[in-house]
Amino acid sequence: MTAARITRGLAITVAIPTALFLTSSTALAASAGATADPVGVTNTETVQAQLDPSGKVRGARVYEQLSFTGKGRAKVANPVSTDGLRNLDGFGGLSVKNGSMNVDLAVDGEERLRTVSDFDKSKLPIKVAVTYTLNGKKLRKPSDAVGKSGRLAAQYVVENTSAKPRTITVTDGYGKKVSEETDVVIPMVGQLATVLPPGFADVSSNEANKAGDGKGGTKLSFTVTLFPPVGAASAEFGWSADVKDAVIPEAELTALPVSPLDSPTFKTAVDGYDSGAQKGTDLVEGGTALDANLIKLRDGAEKLLSGLLQLNEGAKTLNAGLADQAAPGADKLSTGAKELRNGLGELDRGAGLLREKTGEAAKGADKLDKGAGELQKGTKSLDAGADQLKSGTGKLADGLGQATKKAPALVDGLNQVSGGLKGVEDGLVQMYGGVGGLPAKAKPLHAGVKQLRDGIGSVSDGDTLLGGLETLKKQLAAAGPGIDKMRGGVHCASDALNAVSNGKPVGTYDAACYGAAAAALNGPAGALNTGPESNPVKKLILDSLLAQLGSISDPAPDLDKALPDDAKLQAALAYLKGRLTERAVPGIGKLQCGLDNRVVGCPSSAAGLVQGLGLVDAGVGALVSGVVASVQGGIGDSNDAPANKTLRGGINGLQSGVGQIQAGGKTLLAGLNELSGGATQLDAGAGALAAGTQRLKAGTGVLVNGTSQLDNGLFLLADGTGQLADGVGKASTGSQQLATGSSDLATGIGGAAEGSKKLSDGLQTAADGAPALPQGVNRLSTEGAKVLTASGAETALDFGRRTAVLTASADRAKTEGMPVGAPEGATATSAYSLKLAGASGEGGRSWVRLLAAVGVCVLAVGGVGLIRRRFAA
Known part of the structure; x- marks a missing residue:
């Protein structure tokens, strides 16, 4: 059993460093102390720990292997664990000094040196x-x-x-x-x-x-x-x-x-983190640029507000000029024209009555003329009709007395008519001057319209309303590419995170996002990332970050509604771009068209505010000039005659006719006085008729001449009163036109005053609402661009x-990857092997077998002793 364990231990000792950890390429290193020897040194350290089934460390050893390749002499000092240090390649001793094993050997090809020693289990990493x-x-x-x-x-x-x-x-x-x-x-x-x-x-x-x-x-x-x-x-x-x-x-x-920086497996993650940091920096730059443009937008909005306030003040001035000055003046002109029309009507009626009475006088003059003729004929039979003559001369004296009494009244009436006509002439002169002063009162109206048009300005003048709107529109339109760049950066960051989390097939790495690394990733290196991340914690973090960034294919948000609270970063960028380029820019374009239809892209069929103000200005000028010219033309001047068909021309003709009537009246008065005297003499000398026949003939001749002059005077008077009636009729017609025109003028100016009031109210509403625009831009800067910048900064920092x-x-x-340490200049690799023991109950059965074996041995020993004793006996 012991031999088997030793065999297994040696097998493990050889297999672990050979099969598992000799994976790094051998590098040539300069040997310590032998700088000229081209000998490569590789040091592998393998820590093998024994653990019980629950993971508690029972003991640990470190296996060292030094490999030398090349030809030459190698001298190295290899740090080792000296506790229980043993040579696994033989029974020779090892040179150890100051915690390092010193090796000095000649190499020709390949040499190896292996050792094992105890490892401090508390230092296991x-x-x-x-x-x-x-x-x-x-x-x-x-x-x-x-x-x-x-x-x-x-x-x-x-x-x-x-x-x-x-x-x-x-x-x-x-x-x-x-x-x-x-x-x-x-x-x-x-x-x-x-x-x-x-x-x-x-x-x-x-x-x-x-x-x-x-x-x-x-x-x-x-x-x-x-x-x-x-x-x-x-x-x-x-x-x-x-x-x-x-x-x-x-x-x-x-x-x-x-080393994650050198390992191909983890190099992609490192590059992804570098790319993510760069994308965060791009977000900061984009957010900063957006915030700067929003500041410009706010400044433009403030200029717009200032222009609206100036436009509002101009509209108030226009309304005040129309309502407080032009409209009351037009009302007064209309009232005066109506009074003139009424006065000329009365004058027309008086002229008609005068014409009627002078006609009657002319008829009487004709009868007188015929009577004088008959008187002249009757003088031939004067002798025979003396009694009749006495009676006729008495009647003649009475009639002439009455005519003499009435003639001065006729002259006084004509003087009164002449004075009235002079008053009418003076009134027309005053009216002519008053109407001529009307254009001066219209000047504030023209000035107000010009101030409005100057305030609106043009798209090329940045200090005017149209120019400010153009600057605002360009700045908003320029925000779209910047947001697109940010969305591209977010997409690349999302793509990189998705590649790390879920893996990407070879050949799908976009060069626009990965740059020069895309070529390597689409080659053999890409095969290392074809499956999902196996670490659940790592995948959870990456997938959570992907969810926060959002997908580039998310449906476009509804710009007519507010952005949902759960919208992700890419959807928020799309919403921001749509709000700026699809809502704000077209709205400002429509506002420009409403101000001036000459702006590029505006329909010419719809007039803007500038064109409307131009029409108002031209219409007011034409109205005032037309009324003044028409009224002054109808009144005429002091040199006009009846043929000019003006009021003053008719009055001049009427005054001339009255003058002739006055001269004829005086002549008639003188003739009547003479006729009255002659009639008196005729009546007194009727008794001496015979003696005064010659004088009677002379008197009748004078009478015939006087009646002829009377008839001519009365004819001239009738003709003058006709001209007077015609002139007064024309004056009445002209005054009617003047009254109608002045009434229309008053109505038009009243309408213009009402329109200017609406314009002022509308501009006041616009001015009241305009402060919300810079406030909204400030919110967009604070709650949008600055938040985006902060998010980018946090992303770059993370x-x-x-x-x-x-x-x-x-x-x-x-620097610390080796459990004990490697020789200077050597290629070093290390590994840890932790073996957890199992539990099968074989340990208890092994003790039983061990005890049985011990019993057998005891019996055997006892038997041997008995035999010896027997043999000894």
């Missing part, structure tokens, strides 16, 4: 703890399961205990160096293997790779990655099976220190921290 349950009940010790039946389960906890505090330096997303202290382990990967006997049925395990052992048993292997952040410092796994006459199977954990931990772990693997 890895430990295993096992608990067993039977039918769900925890067993006090593993051997309690031996010989039992039911559902047996084993739970293994493997822990990397090599953690030491280290200071790492990380660059955050803002380019700042951050120092942190964290625990760093020597990175290890391992595999625990066990074989369940054939009597174990319905074997179940969530973590193991299962296979048959070719003898009816079930082989289980568990792979562990025992270093953060790729894995965890500890791993837990297990199995369960239905058993009869149960035993506890043996198990063996093999673990190797690895991935940078992972990379720094891996780098520190790799440093520990290189």
Whole structure:
């Protein structure tokens, strides 16, 4: 039995370092003390620990092997554990000094030197703890399961205990160096293997790779990655099976220190963390650029608010000018025109009455003329009709007396008509001047419209409303590519994490995300990542991070609704881009079109505010100019005659006719006075008729001439009163037009005042709502861009921290990976083998057999002694 154990021990001693751990390539190293010798030195250290079934360490040994290849002389000092140090290649002694084994030998080809020594079990960097349950009940010790039946389960906890505090330096997303202290382990990967006997049925395990052992048993292997952040410092796994006459199977954990920066298996993870840190930095840069653009947007919104306030003040000024000045003035003009129309109506009626009376006077003059003719004829029979003459001359004297009395009243009436016409002329002159001053009152209206148009401005002037909107639209449109770049970075980070978590088939690594590494990953290196991550803790972390980033294929969010609370990063970026480029930019374009349809892309059929103000300005100018020109044209000037068909021309003609009537009236008065005197003489000298026949003939001639002049004067008076009536009629018609036009002017200005009030109210509403725009931009900056920047900085810091931990772990693997230490310049590899003993009850039966054997030996010894005594006897 002892020989068998020694044989198995030697086999293990040879097999472990040979089969498991001579996996690294041999490197040429300069031998210590023999710099010219081209001899390569490789040192392998294998720690083998014996554990009881629960994982408690019973003892540990370290197996050392020095391999020399090449030709020349090699001198090395190999650190060793000196406790129980033995030479496994012979019985020769070993030269040990200050904890190192000194070797000096000539090499021609290949030489090996193997040793074994005790290893301080407290220095093991890895430990295993096992608990067993039977039918769900925890067993006090593993051997309690031996010989039992039911559902047996084993739970293994493997822990990397090599953690030491280290200071790492990380660059955050803002380019700042951050120092942190964290625990760093020597990175290890391992595999625990066990074989369940054939009597174990319905074997179940969530973590193991299962296979048959070719003898009816079930082989289980568990792979562990025992270093953060790729894995965890500890791993837990297990199995369960239905058993009869149960035993506890043996198990063996093999673990190797690895350098994650040099291992192809973990190089992808390191590159992924580097890429994640870069993407976080990209997020910070994108968020910072977005925040800067939002600040510009806020400044543009404040300029828009200032422009709206100025526009509102201009609208108030326009409304005040129309409502407080233009509208009351137009009302006064309309009232004065109506009074003028009423006065000219009265004048028209008086002129008609005058024309009627002068007609009657003309008829009387005709009769007088005929009577004078008859008188002239009657003088031939004067002698025969003296009595009749006496009677006729008496009547003539009475009639002439009455005519003489009425003639001065006619002259006074004409003087009054002339004075009234002079007053009308003075009124028309005053009205002409008043209407001429109307354009000066319209100037504030033009100035207000010009101020509105200047405030709106153009898209090329950044200090105006249209220019501010153009700047705002360009800044919002420019945000889309920046957000697309951020989404691309998030997608690449998500792709890298997905590759680590779930694996990617060879040939699917996108060069846009992975850069130059895509070619290597699409080649042989890609075959190392074709399956899902086996470590559940690692996969949980990676999948959780993937869920936070979101998928690039997520459905586009509804921009008409608020962003859902459960939206992920990529969906939030898509929503932000849609809000800026599909809502804000077109809305500002429509606002520009509403201000001015000459902006590029606006429909020419829909007039903007600038065009409307231009029409208002032109319409007001045309209205005022047309009214002034029409009224002044209808009134005329002082040189107009009736042929000019103006008010003042008609008044001038009427005044001329009245003047002629006045001259004729005076002549008529003088003639009547003479006729009255002659009639008196005729009446007084009727007795001396015979003597005064010649004088009578002369008097009748004078009478005929006077009546002829009277008839002509009355004809001229009738003609003048006709012209007066015609002129007054025209003046009345013109005053009617003036009243109608001034009324329309008052109505139009009233409508314009009402429209300007609505414009002022609308601009006030816009000005009241405009402050919400810079406030919203500030919220977008604070709650959007800055949060995005902070998230990117945290992402860069997190991935940078992972990379720094891996780098520190790799440093520990290189400097502390050997259990004892390696010669200077040698290629060094190490491994740990922890064997967990089983429990089968064979130990008790072995003691029974041992006692039986002892009894047989005693009996045999006793028999020999008896024989000797017999022979001696």
